[in-house]
Amino acid sequence: MPAYIIRRLLYMIPIVFGVLLLTFLLFNVVGADQAVYRLAGNNPTPEILDDIRHELGYDKPLIFSIDSQFVTHVKKAVTFNFGKALDKEPIIDKLKNGVPYSLALTVPMFFGIVVTSVSLAILAAFYRGTWFDRIILLICVAGMSFPYLSYIIFGQYFIAYKYDLFQIYFSPQRSIWSNAALPILIGIVVGIGGNVRFYRTVMLDEINSGYIRTAFAKGLSTRVVLFKHLLKNAMIPIITNTVLTLPYLCLGSLLLESFFGIPGIGGITLDAIESRDFSVISTMTFIFSILFVIFNLISDVCYAFADPRISFD
Amino acid sequence: MNENIPLLSIRNLSTHFFVEEGVVKAVEDVSFDVAEGKTLAVVGESGCGKSVTALSVMGLVPESAGRVVDGQILFRGDDLLKKTESQMRRIRGNEIAMIFQEPMTSLNPVFTIGNQIVEAVKLHQGIKGEHAWSHAVEMLRKVGIADPARRVREYPHQMSGGMRQRVMIAMALCCWPSLLIADEPTTALDVTIQAQILELLRELQKQQNMSVMMITHDLGVAAENADDVAVVYASNIVETASVAAIFEEPLHPYTQGLLRSMPRLGQKMERLESIGGSVPNPLHFPQGCKFHPRCPIGVSDQRCRTQQPQLREVAPGRCAACFHAKGYGD
Amino acid sequence: MNEDNINSFQRSSLWHDAFRRLRRRKFAMVCFWIVAGYFALAVFVYIAESIDPTMSAINWKEQLGQGMEYQRPSLCSVKTIFGTNFLGQSTLISTLYGVKTALAVAFAASVISIMIGVPLGAAAGYFGGVVDDIVVWIYSTLSNIPWIILVMAFAVVLNDDKIMGGKLSGEPGVYLAIGLTSWVGICRLIRGEIIKRKESEYVLAAKAVGCSNSRIIFRHLLPNVFHIIIINFSLRFVSFIHMEVIISFLGLGDANKPSWGKMISAASSELTRGIWWEMTAATMAIFVLSLALNIFGDALRDCLDPKLRMER
Numbered sequence: 001m002p003a004y005i006i007r008r009l010l011y012m013i014p015i016v017f018g019v020l021l022l023t024f025l026l027f028n029v030v031g032a033d034q035a036v037y038r039l040a041g042n043n044p045t046p047e048i049l050d051d052i053r054h055e056l057g058y059d060k061p062l063i064f065s066i067d068s069q070f071v072t073h074v075k076k077a078v079t080f081n082f083g084k085a086l087d088k089e090p091i092i093d094k095l096k097n098g099v100p101y102s103l104a105l106t107v108p109m110f111f112g113i114v115v116t117s118v119s120l121a122i123l124a125a126f127y128r129g130t131w132f133d134r135i136i137l138l139i140c141v142a143g144m145s146f147p148y149l150s151y152i153i154f155g156q157y158f159i160a161y162k163y164d165l166f167q168i169y170f171s172p173q174r175s176i177w178s179n180a181a182l183p184i185l186i187g188i189v190v191g192i193g194g195n196v197r198f199y200r201t202v203m204l205d206e207i208n209s210g211y212i213r214t215a216f217a218k219g220l221s222t223r224v225v226l227f228k229h230l231l232k233n234a235m236i237p238i239i240t241n242t243v244l245t246l247p248y249l250c251l252g253s254l255l256l257e258s259f260f261g262i263p264g265i266g267g268i269t270l271d272a273i274e275s276r277d278f279s280v281i282s283t284m285t286f287i288f289s290i291l292f293v294i295f296n297l298i299s300d301v302c303y304a305f306a307d308p309r310i311s312f313d
Numbered sequence: 314m315n316e317n318i319p320l321l322s323i324r325n326l327s328t329h330f331f332v333e334e335g336v337v338k339a340v341e342d343v344s345f346d347v348a349e350g351k352t353l354a355v356v357g358e359s360g361c362g363k364s365v366t367a368l369s370v371m372g373l374v375p376e377s378a379g380r381v382v383d384g385q386i387l388f389r390g391d392d393l394l395k396k397t398e399s400q401m402r403r404i405r406g407n408e409i410a411m412i413f414q415e416p417m418t419s420l421n422p423v424f425t426i427g428n429q430i431v432e433a434v435k436l437h438q439g440i441k442g443e444h445a446w447s448h449a450v451e452m453l454r455k456v457g458i459a460d461p462a463r464r465v466r467e468y469p470h471q472m473s474g475g476m477r478q479r480v481m482i483a484m485a486l487c488c489w490p491s492l493l494i495a496d497e498p499t500t501a502l503d504v505t506i507q508a509q510i511l512e513l514l515r516e517l518q519k520q521q522n523m524s525v526m527m528i529t530h531d532l533g534v535a536a537e538n539a540d541d542v543a544v545v546y547a548s549n550i551v552e553t554a555s556v557a558a559i560f561e562e563p564l565h566p567y568t569q570g571l572l573r574s575m576p577r578l579g580q581k582m583e584r585l586e587s588i589g590g591s592v593p594n595p596l597h598f599p600q601g602c603k604f605h606p607r608c609p610i611g612v613s614d615q616r617c618r619t620q621q622p623q624l625r626e627v628a629p630g631r632c633a634a635c636f637h638a639k640g641y642g643d
Numbered sequence: 644m645n646e647d648n649i650n651s652f653q654r655s656s657l658w659h660d661a662f663r664r665l666r667r668r669k670f671a672m673v674c675f676w677i678v679a680g681y682f683a684l685a686v687f688v689y690i691a692e693s694i695d696p697t698m699s700a701i702n703w704k705e706q707l708g709q710g711m712e713y714q715r716p717s718l719c720s721v722k723t724i725f726g727t728n729f730l731g732q733s734t735l736i737s738t739l740y741g742v743k744t745a746l747a748v749a750f751a752a753s754v755i756s757i758m759i760g761v762p763l764g765a766a767a768g769y770f771g772g773v774v775d776d777i778v779v780w781i782y783s784t785l786s787n788i789p790w791i792i793l794v795m796a797f798a799v800v801l802n803d804d805k806i807m808g809g810k811l812s813g814e815p816g817v818y819l820a821i822g823l824t825s826w827v828g829i830c831r832l833i834r835g836e837i838i839k840r841k842e843s844e845y846v847l848a849a850k851a852v853g854c855s856n857s858r859i860i861f862r863h864l865l866p867n868v869f870h871i872i873i874i875n876f877s878l879r880f881v882s883f884i885h886m887e888v889i890i891s892f893l894g895l896g897d898a899n900k901p902s903w904g905k906m907i908s909a910a911s912s913e914l915t916r917g918i919w920w921e922m923t924a925a926t927m928a929i930f931v932l933s934l935a936l937n938i939f940g941d942a943l944r945d946c947l948d949p950k951l952r953m954e955r
Contacts, residue, residue, distance in 0.1 A: 014784075015787050026796055027796075027800065141934065145934035146930050147930065154926075157915065210419040210420075214481075216373055216405070217371055218405065218436070219407055219436060233422065270893070280938075291830055309422060
């Protein structure tokens with residue numbers, strides 16, 4: 001297994017390089033002028049523009065030099081020394097402060113979504129073709145069709161403002177859980193629709209297979225058949241898919257954090273988008289994709305554990 | 314046990330599937346008995362309703378699509394159709410066990426075979442922990458798996474098809490059922506393995522004194538293994554008799570056709586005969602006798618085309634559903 | 644019959660069968676007509692605008708009330724059915740205009756993502772080797788960046804920017820951002836299908852009679868996976884619409900034209916003052932369109948290729 005993980009880690013290198021190349025192209029080549037003009041304000045003189053260029057490092061050669069922009073870009077990423085944001089705070093500090101809040105929001109959200117949608121999907125698959133199944137499916141499709149922003153805005157308005165069941169906005173005095181409860185709830189509601197639908201197709205593929213019939217023929221109860229025999233087989237596509245839902249969690253944390261004022265990574269990213277702070281956005285892109293690659297690796301390892309037919313070599 | 318009550322007695326069983334295009338009458342008014350310690354072969358072409366009959370007995374007809382609409386399934390005189398789901402669970406795998414056609418997919422790929430056998434033992438026999446595992450090893454030895462103590466911890470994908478079917482048999486027999494339903498147990502296997510598995514089944518049947526309901530499309534398998542035969546055509550039983558009688562003198566034209574399409578030793582033939590035409594679509598069964606379009610007699614007979622013959626005793630111990638069968642009467 | 648004809652015969656019966664099955668699903672057909680209605684509205688707004696942007700039916704700038712006065716929804720005139728926003732402009736007309744913005748962006752983004760994804764996927768699957776390696780590298784890079792961050796990054800950069808001499812702003816920035824980042828799914832699907840099919844008899848037969856590679860790809864392989872492109876198109880469209888809403892909500896879209904995202908952005912702060920109608924109008928417009936598209940897309944997939952499992 002260590003050999004497998006090392007091989008997978010080596011496979012990450014071109015991907016990470018690709019991400020760095022892309023962020024470089026986006027923010028240093030295509031977007032450079034935009035950043036400069038934004039900072040310069042109205043009617044800048046060429047001198048001011050040159051100053052800003054120099055300050056942001058845009059005056060250096062792009063690629064072919066020892067201190068070229070690309071080399072600096074890669075160096076920053078490899079050493080995890082991302083420099084400073086526009087407000088002069090080191091980006092790494094911003095990250096360190098934001099991570100706990102983001103985790104407090106996304107981890108419960110993640111497990112909430114997976115547990116609820118897997119259970120619902122199993123039930124829907126078992127009662128396939130009945131009214132129960134159809135209603136679940138319709139609710140899921142309707143849930144997926146409702147705009148994300150409206151979930152957040154209406155949720156915040158009705159649940160927190162009108163009926164005062166939760167906190168409307170982050171306040172540092174209260175515990176993180178009382179601050180994060182409503183965003184977590186909204187995140188789960190949003191995430192369920194698509195997941196239930198996907199897991200249901202996965203379950204349907206499995207529920208008609210021979211081993212389910214065998215398990216019933218043994219006299220096992222429905223509960224044991226579904227939650228032991230079916231679930232362990234369906235685990236394999238489920239694991240792969242949960243990794244695919246992670247980017248949606250990022251979306252969740254982005255908008256949720258900014259609406260509820262939670263000072264996590266998502267909120268920081270949105271602020272950076274608003275103020276066109278390219279070094280922060282570039283760093284976030286890099287960090288998120290590293291996380292994503294690592295989660296992919298974890299999912300592949302879990303995959304091999306869940307399915308005895310797959311070996312690590 | 315009363316000699317006169319058969320172990321399993323199916324009376325007028327009808328199982329229907331409700332699909333978008335209409336009602337599929339997969340099993341229609343089927344009656345037969347399985348006697349204590351005997352083997353009944355249910356013979357018929359694929360899609361004629363044999364497997365659905367078996368699933369009806371087990372109470373495993375997929376709920377979303379179909380259900381038993383009529384009839385009785387008497388097991389030791391009790392109607393299984395009247396039992397609750399939890400009562401049925403105590404019978405399934407315990408008193409009535411079933412093995413399936415595809416050993417490749419019938420075992421759960423993500424559990425060891427030991428785990429899957431132990432599960433049934435624990436559930437029905439109340440044996441716990443190590444004892445259940447040693448019982449599983451014992452069962453594997455019984456079905457002829459070499460080195461069972463090691464094999465018991467392996468996964469299905471590490472075994473060949475024949476071995477998996479042996480595991481299925483071990484799993485079915487681990488609770489000493491009194492009735493085993495074998496749904497085409499050898500169809501998916503090589504010919505040499507087929508013979509071994511059937512041999513094994515016969516041996517175990519003698520050892521454990523159980524009844525077997527063997528579902529097959531192969532009259533040869535029936536001839537070698539069964540005591541009685543029920544021939545099914547298009548959801549109906551067309552003939553029941555002892556094996557000897559049916560090979561001696563088949564009464565229903567369909568049975569006759571099946572026999573003629575079987576190769577026989579010592580008979581030189583240019584080519585095997587086959588029954589002309591094809592199995593009717595279960596959504597649109599023909600009027601009258603369902604076999605009449607393919608029947609040499611029925612195709613021109615007015616009565617066969619309009620009236621459906623009922624299964625009726627034509628001689629002691631044998632029944633047929635054909636107006637032209639010997640002894641059927643008018 | 645030559646193999647071309649057989650091929651096209653099989654294809655036409657696939658489509659024929661699918662449409663026959665589709666027509667039997669009443670609910671899906673209702674959804675289809677709803678989607679068609681939205682498209683008709685978008686085309687109407689587009690044409691009306693190009694004739695005369697001040698035409699009263701689409702002139703969202705026209706102020707119905709005085710200054711900052713809000714008008715509640717009322718039936719006294721068509722334009723006030725959904726009330727007005729804080730500038731006194733009709734919510735109905737803004738919503739209507741939003742149909743055009745959303746559909747234009749989603750459509751252009753779909754076209755871009757198909758134009759990139761399909762040829763790349765086909766080439767990677769067909770030629771294999773280095774071409775495949777490079778394409779797989781590009782799309783694994785893209786797919787390893789969470790989509791939302793990627794789109795945001797593109798949208799930020801492509802917003803109000805000079806690229807290669809031309810100025811890029813508003814709608815084109817948005818659909819370029821979505822299109823350039825979302826071709827991975829279709830590319831992966833097509834690559835897989837082509838790999839599966841390139842050893843099939845009809846391709847070998849075409850090779851044997853000396854067809855060129857491009858002829859094999861465009862005449863023989865792609866038409867056989869066309870239904871996958873259609874299914875992907877119909878299911879992806881919804882997420883493009885939602886993406887457009889979020890991007891314009893964040894102020895990265897066209898600042899001068901109404902869009903659902905901008906409406907939501909403006910209305911979200913008004914909600915606490917009891918101004919619920921603008922938010923509701925935009926939400927319902929998105930909801931009905933997405934629901935209809937989702938249901939129709941699912942039905943289409945069931946009819947064309949029930950086995951196809953789409954990544955979300």
